[in-house]
Amino acid sequence: MREPRDAIIQVRGLRTQFGTHVVHEGLDLDVYRGEVLGIVGGSGTGKSVLLRAIVGLVHPSAGSIEVFGTDLLNASAETRQGIGRRWGVMFQDGALFSSLTVRENVEVPMREQTDLPAKTRRALAELKISMVGLPPLACDKYPSELSGGMRKRAGLARALALDPEIVFLDEPTAGLDPISASAFDALIKKLQTTMGLTVFMVTHDLDSLHAICDRIAALAEKRVLATGTMKDMLKVEHPWMQEYFHGPRARAAGLGTDRSGTEGPGTDRPGLGG
Numbered sequence: 371m372r373e374p375r376d377a378i379i380q381v382r383g384l385r386t387q388f389g390t391h392v393v394h395e396g397l398d399l400d401v402y403r404g405e406v407l408g409i410v411g412g413s414g415t416g417k418s419v420l421l422r423a424i425v426g427l428v429h430p431s432a433g434s435i436e437v438f439g440t441d442l443l444n445a446s447a448e449t450r451q452g453i454g455r456r457w458g459v460m461f462q463d464g465a466l467f468s469s470l471t472v473r474e475n476v477e478v479p480m481r482e483q484t485d486l487p488a489k490t491r492r493a494l495a496e497l498k499i500s501m502v503g504l505p506p507l508a509c510d511k512y513p514s515e516l517s518g519g520m521r522k523r524a525g526l527a528r529a530l531a532l533d534p535e536i537v538f539l540d541e542p543t544a545g546l547d548p549i550s551a552s553a554f555d556a557l558i559k560k561l562q563t564t565m566g567l568t569v570f571m572v573t574h575d576l577d578s579l580h581a582i583c584d585r586i587a588a589l590a591e592k593r594v595l596a597t598g599t600m601k602d603m604l605k606v607e608h609p610w611m612q613e614y615f616h617g618p619r620a621r622a623a624g625l626g627t628d629r630s631g632t633e634g635p636g637t638d639r640p641g642l643g644g
C-alpha cells in the first residue's frame with residue numbers, strides 16, 4: 371500500500387484579483403513534500419500570481435493557503451516570517467540586485483533573516499555558489515557581467531541561501547538555449563534529490579516538464595483544471611490542454627502524439643541525466 375502523501379502546501383478556494391479583474395476563483399492545490407511540481411497554463415492564467423500569493427507577495431481576496439500546516443493568511447507577521455525562512459524564491463532572470471556582487475546577493479537573505487557573522491555568511495554564500503555549478507570567480511562578479519544562464523544559477527544560489535525546504539522557481543529555463551536549459555533542469559533535479567527539496571516550478575518548457583517534474587498542475591478557467599503526471603495530462607479533454615500537450619512543440623519534445631495517453635520516446639534535448 372502506498373504511504374499517504376504529506377501535502378506541505380494546501381491551497382483551498384483561492385480567489386485573487388486586481389480591482390475587478392479576477393485571476394483565480396475557487397482554486398485548490400496540494401503540493402507534496404519532496405516532489406517537483408510543474409505549474410503550466412496559458413499566458414495570463416495566473417501562474418506567477420499563484421506563486422506570489424503563496425509566498426505572500428499578493429494578498430488573496432478569499433480562500434486559504436496553508437504551508438507546513440500553518441494558515442498563512444491568518445498568521446501573525448512573525449509566524450509568516452518564520453515560515454518564509456523555510457522557502458526560497460527564484461524570480462524570472464534571477465531578480466538579482468545589480469549593484470551587488472553574486473556573493474553579496476546570496477548573502478542578502480542571510481543578512482535579513484539571521485545574525486550569522488560576516489565570515490560565516492561569506493563561506494556559506496561561496497558554498498551555495500559552488501552548489502549551483504558556478505565557478506569561484508563568479509563570486510565577485512556583478513550580475514551584468516554574467517550570462518543569462520549564470521544569472522539564473524546565481525538567483526538559484528540566493529534562493530538556497532537559508533537551506534530551504536521548498537524552492538519556488540518562476541520560469542527557470544525561460545530564455546536559455548536548449549543545452550543550458552537541460553543543464554539547469556539537471557541541476558534542479560540534483561538539488562531536489564540531494565537536499566530533499568520540494569520544488570514549485572512555473573514553466574512553459576515542455577522539456578522541463580517531461581525531464582524533471584513528478585507532477586503537473588494545469589491552470590485554466592481561473593483554477594487548477596487538472597493535476598497528475600505527464601501521462602495524465604495527455605488525456606485531459608480541454609482545448610488548451612490538447613493544444614499544449616499534443617501540439618507541434620509537444621511533438622518536438624517527444625511527447626504523446628495520439629490522445630490515448632501513450633507517451634512518445636522522450637525529450638530530445640541534449641545533455642540530460644547529469
Ligand SMILES: Nc1ncnc2c1ncn2[C@@H]1O[C@H](COP(=O)(O)OP(=O)(O)OP(=O)(O)O)[C@@H](O)[C@H]1O
Pocket residue numbers: 388393411412413414415416417418419420
Ligand atoms: N500587480 C498586478 N496588477 C494588476 N494585474 C496584475 C498584476 N500582476 C498580474 N496581473 C494580472 O494577472 C493576470 C495573471 O498574471 P500572471 O503573471 O500570473 O500570468 P502568467 O500565467 O504567469 O502568465 P505568463 O505565462 O504570460 O507569464 C494577468 O492578466 C496579469 O495582467
